[in-house]
Amino acid sequence: MFFFDLHCDTITECHSKDKSLFDSDCHISICKAKHLDRWVQLYAIWMPDEHRGCDALNYFDAVYERFKNEMAENSLYIKQCMNSQDLDDCLSQGKAAAILSVEGGSALAGSLDRIDYIFSLGVKLITLTWNASNELGYGCLVKNGGGLTAFGKQALRKINELKIVADVSHLNRKGFWDAADLSSAPFVASHSTCAAILEKWRKPSDDKYFSLLRSLDDEQIKFIADTGGLIGINFCGSFLGDKGDDGFEAVYRHMSHILDIGGEDVLAIGSDFDGCDINAELAGIDKIPDLARSLERRGMDKKLLNKIFFDNAYSFFKAAMS
Numbered sequence: 001m002f003f004f005d006l007h008c009d010t011i012t013e014c015h016s017k018d019k020s021l022f023d024s025d026c027h028i029s030i031c032k033a034k035h036l037d038r039w040v041q042l043y044a045i046w047m048p049d050e051h052r053g054c055d056a057l058n059y060f061d062a063v064y065e066r067f068k069n070e071m072a073e074n075s076l077y078i079k080q081c082m083n084s085q086d087l088d089d090c091l092s093q094g095k096a097a098a099i100l101s102v103e104g105g106s107a108l109a110g111s112l113d114r115i116d117y118i119f120s121l122g123v124k125l126i127t128l129t130w131n132a133s134n135e136l137g138y139g140c141l142v143k144n145g146g147g148l149t150a151f152g153k154q155a156l157r158k159i160n161e162l163k164i165v166a167d168v169s170h171l172n173r174k175g176f177w178d179a180a181d182l183s184s185a186p187f188v189a190s191h192s193t194c195a196a197i198l199e200k201w202r203k204p205s206d207d208k209y210f211s212l213l214r215s216l217d218d219e220q221i222k223f224i225a226d227t228g229g230l231i232g233i234n235f236c237g238s239f240l241g242d243k244g245d246d247g248f249e250a251v252y253r254h255m256s257h258i259l260d261i262g263g264e265d266v267l268a269i270g271s272d273f274d275g276c277d278i279n280a281e282l283a284g285i286d287k288i289p290d291l292a293r294s295l296e297r298r299g300m301d302k303k304l305l306n307k308i309f310f311d312n313a314y315s316f317f318k319a320a321m322s
């Protein structure tokens with residue numbers, strides 16, 4: 001089976017809990033992925049909201065160092081891809097392809113030059129904010145947050161120029177529409193789910209309120225689809241449904257909704273592995289074939305499943321990394 005995943009926090013987990021990428025109890029490890037014939041994984045350096053300025057730069061560097069070391073130690077099995085040729089070479093050699101991303105524009109510490117720096121390290125996707133505000137804009141949990149800041153707009157222009165993919169997961173709705181007005185390239189929501197499905201299926205709770213702020217409404221889904229972007233379905237339990245109703249059936253519901261609103265080309269996977277609590281049915285990269293089989297039983301055909309699990313994201317990143 002082929003699998004392309006737009007988001008995981010595994011490298012951050014390797015750093016903070018000293019886990020090994022090769023073999024561990026994490027959702028993702030090289031050993032757990034051995035059943036995959038082709039595997040492309042975006043590895044996010046997650047920027048916690050308590051780090052800003054110099055502290056954020058140091059934190060980024062420490063996690064990046066871990067990423068680099070894991071790539072070197074596991075070079076027989078996995079390789080970081082800097083461009084689309086790398087991606088194809090890597091896959092044809094039977095290795096897993098790693099693409100580096102940053103979850104949180106605080107990694108720029110308010111400096112446009114930092115975009116050149118992280119680009120030189122091979123960062124191909126930047127999630128503009130995490131849940132709080134940063135120099136670029138306001139995350140989904142900021143009460144009465146504004147749109148992108150002046151620096152956020154300058155940063156997005158430069159991100160576009162360097163052909164880094166902008167990611168709007170975690171961004172608030174005003175920021176989303178600012179990015180939509182400004183971006184000269186399609187953007188992605190790397191790990192998000194659908195507000196309409198949560199509205200309909202989740203019981204009222206504070207948790208539901210948070211999950212609604214963190215998800216995409218139909219207008220956003222339509223915009224991303226119409227402009228050639230991608231939406232990766234997040235496996236985080238509370239973003240899929242209520243506890244106990246956050247497994248395969250819930251994934252099917254969110255996927256079906258995106259297919260209805262946005263069509264077949266926009267849908268992908270952004271597992272959020274090692275970044276959140278996930279229902280046991282979905283909790284690990286070794287569960288991906290089971291998910292595909294369950295979706296097939298629910299009526300999705302093989303061609304569509306290939307698009308969702310690999311082809312859509314592969315075509316998008318082949319173009320973005322060319």
Ligand SMILES: [Zn+2]
Binds near residue numbers: 103170191
């Ligand atoms: Zn996230």
